[in-house]
Amino acid sequence: MAEKLAIHGGRPTVPPGMIKPWPHITDEDRRAVMEVLEAEDINEQRRIQFEGLSREWAEYLGVRYCIPTNSGTAALHMCVAALGIGPGDEVILPAFTFWASAAAVLHHNAIPVFVDIEPKTFCIDPSKIEEKISERTKAIMPVHVHGMPADMDPILEIAGRYGLKVIEDAAQAHGARYKGRLCGTMGDVAGFSMQMSKPLTTGSEGGLFVTDDELYYKRAALLQYFGELVIPGREREDQEYNAYGLGWMYRGDVFGQAFARSQLRRLDEYNAWRIRNCNFLTEHLSKIPGIETPYVPPEREPVYYNYVVGVKPEELGLDVHPRVLRDKVQEALKAEGVPVGLWQRMPVPAQEVFQAKVGYGRGCPWSCRHYSGRVEYREEDYPVAKAFLDSHFYVYGINPPNRLELMKLYVEAFEKVMDNLEELI
Template identity: 45%
Template structure:
């Protein structure tokens, strides 16, 4: 993108030599926090000599499973090695098989769609609601076929999806609902915790998440004892591992090796005791930031329906071209210019995903298992068509996100300075709008395709 420096009204902007709104010394606090309590939990495991779920008498993994089930309000919890493994294991435990269709929102992390692919199931993508950024129930109903076995409901950025409408549609068609709550620890929908509403549900404990571990981890929750048992078997070679006593080494079904790590489980157990207090402070800090941004009609802040709460894992802000005196088709260039201006001020404004999931090369190029599962008999070919996902494309074009910086409880002063940066940008809106109106611009998804072409062409050249 070519930036032309305007002749007026830019002296205070850092992108043209002014002082930053966010001092460099006021940096992002490390996440996850590591307290003395967390360190003691890790040392406890080291002293025990029991490090995985295959260790007879191991207590940390079972303790985390018990405590997370209690926190969420489910009968069972199964810990696994990471969040994507949690989703694959959950779908497998729910009975998803090769050739089945699994509905997935078009905007999410890649793991939401590759998890069914690992089971040789076909991901079927649907558009999102442009206000909540979650799966659009109307698009969901239109995508259901006789082969649909499950719906992966992603609570994107930490806001619960419209679970009543989704579960009603699923029940009518006899389809399993799987909540992907990787970004939504502690969020609630109509008084219920996410991860307790679907038939089987998953969380990630990746180091970036609101409830994190010191690396990777995943959790599966369910009220169905049979599903929980199958998940336990799938996580470790199809075996039934006794809590105590000798291991039989008998594989009852085809499983994976998705064992969790006891050190990481102990770390998360410690973090869990601190989660409610951190959630309350984060709600206050983020609320203050978004309250200031909401005063400017050019920035559309996340909306939270009254019947749910937001975990605030990621903050997504959309731009409104009309408030800057621009035509609607200039939303993308405007977002790009504002994003650059904010970054110069010290706000880490970045995209979240560059293209819709169905545009990813693994799906458009049918790069699964030698063309499978798409080559299985009866599977309907659904080529990617951008026109099928207008809301997803628009949101990708006109929004940016703030990630991780707001997670630490002590981030309040930093977020206040972020709000100051938005103040500066808004005061200079005429100059920035003039730049947006004359700049060259390529949408995210086109740039992502160009990057993919280059990476794939050179992937093996250097070997």
């Protein structure tokens, strides 16, 4: 007789306490942060860590400029501002992403215009971009979602043909590659997040703005710190207290920067570890009827920020909505000790902020007199994103230091749950 499901009182497949959290912190990281605390002059450390992280991330990517920030959203807002995008302008981005991608556009009074996603990789569908381009479009913002590089060549080709800029939202894709090129190096500007869950992290909050262009770099730097160009730790020497433009306060934190620099030394090793774990899952889970594993096009090297799994009731002859099967499978897997969950619940344009279009108040920026368009945000315009969100969930714990030993238990748990589906549905 098949083993009893944990949700029905059986023994959980994954023993409690086995899954190690992210980030994976080592003595090297602890030393890096302690060195900041133990330094004689913490103000000097602010300059050292800021400049060190700027230099090292720029070197890693092979770009000229990097500005560490206090969040990925801040870095993306700096991207929008750096390109001179503002009131009345439109930026094209995928309907499936984190709301922060769109928020960065709204923060500079510009209008997000959404495009549906590719059915297999869940990144923006390049074949649907052109129909959304208007005379107001200034940029395309592909998102390398879940660490999967977007299909950049057709995006860059369309941008070139229409004279548009490209902003890469690489918040989840540190070290991912498209045709050998690193994410964050293919567009005009890029923003990375270093929030706690990301492949490169400060351990709490943070971000990175990058570009090869000196003008974009200077504009971004002005926006980052109250409209002035001031190196952290040199405020007394540099600051004129004369804002040269509209500025925010987007600086990062010294301890987080020291931590991220230490983690960066192991980024490639950690990414390879994630890939090993996820390839193992794909090899085994793909054999289970009713389960869909990630598709990786040959030209793309994802870094698996998250491992995404889909359900296919039709493959099992089940006449239920994918959401029903997905939720039942998730519940049973959780009981088996597998950490699974959802991320976005609806396409971004379906969120209340876009339905209400209140924005800054009185409907700005949509009602701004500079805006001549009439963008509509209808959930039904993004059927692929909607279908993806209804049928997929995430498997966590694929991060270092978790090993294949744990992945094997995940596979066992999936097999057990899928073998006992009739008990669940």
